[in-house]
Amino acid sequence: MDNFTFHNPVRLIFGQGQIAQIAKEIPAGARVLFAFGGGSIKTNGVHAQVVAALQAAGLFWLEFSGIEPNPRYETLMKAVHLARAEKLDFVLAVGGGSVADGCKFIAAAIPFDGEPWDILAKRARVNTATPLGIVLTLPATGSEMNCFAVVSRDETHEKLSFGSPAVWPKFSVLDPESTYTLPPRQIGNGIVDAFVHVVEQYLTYPAQAPLTDRMAEAILSTLVEIAPAAMSNPPDYQARANLMWCAAMALNGLVGAGVPQDWATHYIGHELTAIAGIDHARTLAAVWPGVMAVKFEAKKAKLAQYAERVWNVREGSVDDKARAAIAHTRAFFESVGVPSGLAPYDLPADIADQVAARLDARNQAPLGEHGDIDSAMVKRVLAAA
Amino acid sequence: MDNFTFHNPVRLIFGQGQIAQIAKEIPAGARVLFAFGGGSIKTNGVHAQVVAALQAAGLFWLEFSGIEPNPRYETLMKAVHLARAEKLDFVLAVGGGSVADGCKFIAAAIPFDGEPWDILAKRARVNTATPLGIVLTLPATGSEMNCFAVVSRDETHEKLSFGSPAVWPKFSVLDPESTYTLPPRQIGNGIVDAFVHVVEQYLTYPAQAPLTDRMAEAILSTLVEIAPAAMSNPPDYQARANLMWCAAMALNGLVGAGVPQDWATHYIGHELTAIAGIDHARTLAAVWPGVMAVKFEAKKAKLAQYAERVWNVREGSVDDKARAAIAHTRAFFESVGVPSGLAPYDLPADIADQVAARLDARNQAPLGEHGDIDSAMVKRVLAAA
Structure with a gap:
C-alpha cells in the first residue's frame, strides 16, 4: 500500500427531488451563470426545477446554453466573456460530464489573469476560480465529484485536461430521475465510462491494498449487477x-488510494476522440482490450483476481482466469451496446501513427502504471484493438 | 436506496513518514494546543516527530497531556481554560479516538459562549470551533474522518455524544508505523470497533443499495483478512x-450512504462503559450478539447476505446462513481477544434495568433501524448477551 492523500470536499446531495436544494447551497445574493448543453433539460423538467430553485432563493441568473459533448474551448470562452461582462460570480453547471467539465474551465477562466488556453496547453496554475455547483443529469464521467476537466479545441483538434483544487464543485446534486429521458446509448456509454475509470485504477499489479481493491470490485460488481435494469425502459x-x-x-479518489494507476486507455482514447470524434466512452471500450493484450503479462495477476471476484471465475490457471476476465469484460461492454474494439469505426489507415505522434508531441507517453507504454507500444495497442 | 447527503472535507494524509506533513497543514503563525493522552507517544517516537514538525514550521505550542480513554469532561475543560488563557488558536490532537474526540470537544468549547457541558447534555448548537488537526496513533473509532465525538463525565457517570460541521478535522495524519507499539488488546479492540461501526450501518434490512452494501462488505472482508497479521508481533x-x-x-459516512442504520449496540454499549468502565469496543462485541438474537427475524435477510459474501457460507436456508453469520462474527471477535458476550464481566445483577432506565431518561430509546427497540427489548438484548 503506497502513501496517499485523500481529500474530497464536494457536498454530494443525492436523491429524488433534491434539485430544489440548490436554493440553499448557492450563496445569497450570488449572480449565477446557469450553463447547460443542448436543451434536453428543457424537455425533461430539469430546467424548470432549476429555475424554480433559483427563483425561490431570489437569485439573479443568466442562462448560457450550447455546451457540446467534448466541450469546445471556443464555446466556453463565450460563457467566460458573458460572465465577466455581467459580473456573474457563481457558475451552475446543469447537464452531464461535458457541461460539468466545461463549467470547471469557465470557472477557472473567469478570474484568470492571462490567456485561458494556457490552463490547458501550458498547464498554467489555477489559483482561484469562481465558485461552482453542479446539477448532474448523466452519470458517467465522475466530474461531479472531482476537480478535473477535459476540454477540446476545434482549431487544433486537441483534447486536453486540467485539474485544480480551485474547481472542486461546492456541491453536486444527483437526482436519478433526471436521467430518465436519456437515450440507451448514453446510459451504455455512462456504464462503460464509470467501469473503465475503475479498472484504470485497479487493473495494474498487486500492491497489498486489499481494501482499495475491494472498493474497486464493489463498484465493478454493482455496475455489472444493475446494468440490465439501468438500460431498461421504462426507467x-x-x-x-x-x-x-x-x-x-469511480473517480472521486477513493479507488485510487494507495495503489498504482494506469490511465493508458484514457490517454489513447482522448486522441481517438480528438482525431475521429468517437464518443469518449466508446474509445475506452475500443482501446481497453488492446491495452490488456499488450500488457497481459504485467497485469495478469490482477486480471485473475478480478475474474474471481467480479466474474466468479473459479477454474483454471492465472492465465486462463485473466483471459476469461478480458472476455467477460468485452461481452459486458457489448451487452450495453458499446463495441469492444476499433473494428466498427471508420478510421484512417495511419491512425496508430497519428495517435502515437500526438502523444509524443505532448510528452504524454510513456503511459501506464509502469511508465513503459511508449509510442511503439501504443501502435501495438491500437493494432491489437 | 434512500436520499442522502455525503460530505467529508477531511484531508487524510496517509503513510510512512507523513507526520512531518503537519508543518505545512497548520496555518503559519498559529498558536497550537498540542494535546495527547497518557504519554505513550513519548516512548514510541511520535511525540518527537510532532515536535520536529512544529519546530520546522516555526510554530508556538503548548502541550496538554493526560486525556484519558473515554475522555472526561473535567480533564478536557482544563485544556479549554489553558487554550483560552494562552490564546491558542489551533488544536492538534495526537493519539487515538479518545484524544481525537476529546480535542473535538475542546475545539468546540474554546469559543463557546455559555456552559460547554450543554454541548453534550442539551445538544447546544456548535456554530464555530477552533480549527483542529489529528495525528492518529490507534486505528479504531474513525474519529479521524468524521465530525462526531463522545465525552464522559465522572460526576454523573454519563457518556454523551455531539457532532458539528465546525469540528471536522482540517487534516488527519495516519502513519501505520505509529501503531507499532500498541498492545494486542488495543489492536483487537480497534478491529472490533471498526467492524461494528460497519455492521451498525449494514446489518439492517435490504434497501436496494448494492454499492453501499458492497462497500461495507469490502471493509468487513478486509478486516477479516488482515486481522491475524494486524495482531502479530513484530508488526x-x-x-x-x-x-x-x-x-x-468505517465511519466517514460512505457506508451509511442511502441505507437505514441501527446503532442500538452502540447506545447500549455506551451505557455499559459509563456504568461499569468496560472498554468501548468490548461493550460492542458483548452487546452485538444480543441485538442479533432479539432482532433476528428483522435482520436475517441481511445477515444471510453477509454470511454469503463475507464468510463464504453457501449452504442452508436464510435462517441457517443468518445463524452462521452470527457464529462466524462471534468467533472472529474472540480470535482477536475480545469476548463476544457479557459473561466475562462482573456486572451488577440489575445491569439491564440500569441501562434501560438511563436510555429512557435521556429519551434515547427506542433504538434500531425500525425504532422499535424499547426499554423492555433492551433488557431482552442484555439477557441474550
Missing part, C-alpha cells in the same frame, strides 16, 4: 440511482 | 496500514 429508479452513485464513486 | 506494516484505512472508512 428503473433503483438501477439509475446505483449507476449514478457508482459513477461518482 | 506487519501492510496489515496495520489496511487496518488504519478500514477504521477511517
